[in-house]
Amino acid sequence: MVCKIGADPSALQGSLKPCRVLESAPNGFTWQRIMKLGIDPNKNILRAFPTFVGQFDVPNAAQVNPILEKVILARESSAEGKSKSNIGGWHSDIDFHEWPEVKQTDIVDSFYSAVSNMVAMSAMAQKFNLKCHFVSWANVNRKGSHNAVHNHCNAHWSGVYYVRTPEYDTDDLDRAGDLTFYDPRGAVNMMAHPGKCVDGESIRIKPIQGRIVLFPSWLYHSVYPFQSDIVRISVAFNARVEQFSEL
Ligand SMILES: [Fe+2]
Numbered sequence: 001m002v003c004k005i006g007a008d009p010s011a012l013q014g015s016l017k018p019c020r021v022l023e024s025a026p027n028g029f030t031w032q033r034i035m036k037l038g039i040d041p042n043k044n045i046l047r048a049f050p051t052f053v054g055q056f057d058v059p060n061a062a063q064v065n066p067i068l069e070k071v072i073l074a075r076e077s078s079a080e081g082k083s084k085s086n087i088g089g090w091h092s093d094i095d096f097h098e099w100p101e102v103k104q105t106d107i108v109d110s111f112y113s114a115v116s117n118m119v120a121m122s123a124m125a126q127k128f129n130l131k132c133h134f135v136s137w138a139n140v141n142r143k144g145s146h147n148a149v150h151n152h153c154n155a156h157w158s159g160v161y162y163v164r165t166p167e168y169d170t171d172d173l174d175r176a177g178d179l180t181f182y183d184p185r186g187a188v189n190m191m192a193h194p195g196k197c198v199d200g201e202s203i204r205i206k207p208i209q210g211r212i213v214l215f216p217s218w219l220y221h222s223v224y225p226f227q228s229d230i231v232r233i234s235v236a237f238n239a240r241v242e243q244f245s246e247l
Contacts, residue, residue: 054214056114061210064105068163071101072138089145094135114212115239127247136237147223155217155238163233165207177226179205
């Protein structure tokens, strides 16, 4: 018996081999295995509507982070913070990339490079001219600070760079103020299913010092309450593609 997989087998353009049916009844079947795949998943199964989330380690983070930490904490002590998605914590103006001390480092170039990588992936292009509208801001979180579920309007790509984070065990996500992404596919979480492909579980990313996490601006996300006694410092940014031409 050929397994019923809810799709036209001929559309998969592979060979579907029989599997062993352990039990059959009017209400359904129990299979020993779903199917013996005679198809190449990479060739025959289309990953429709993928969501790209990039993670990039900044090579000179160890040198640049102490500089950023100093300038961000100095700004925090002299400027009133903004109230955005942050619950508690300090959120700077959106001109971080224009601060003179920041311009003396190449950290913003790393942000541009990360955005370029995401555009390259999306456009499937190797060489191109790219012009983006760019804004960035610094965040200082202390114990209890968190960010409500939100996305970033008026941008294509958003990112966060971790200047200072606690060093916890990899399982201790709650204390580190992990970044949580929510599955954007509507009611995909209506039914549990093995794996994340059609389950709808959220994805939690542990903040790593010196790392950029980059994602589509429309993707809903939040930050778990930060529980450490140390200060947590990050920089967030938005990039809106305004011109793109492949070379
Ligand atoms: Fe955000």
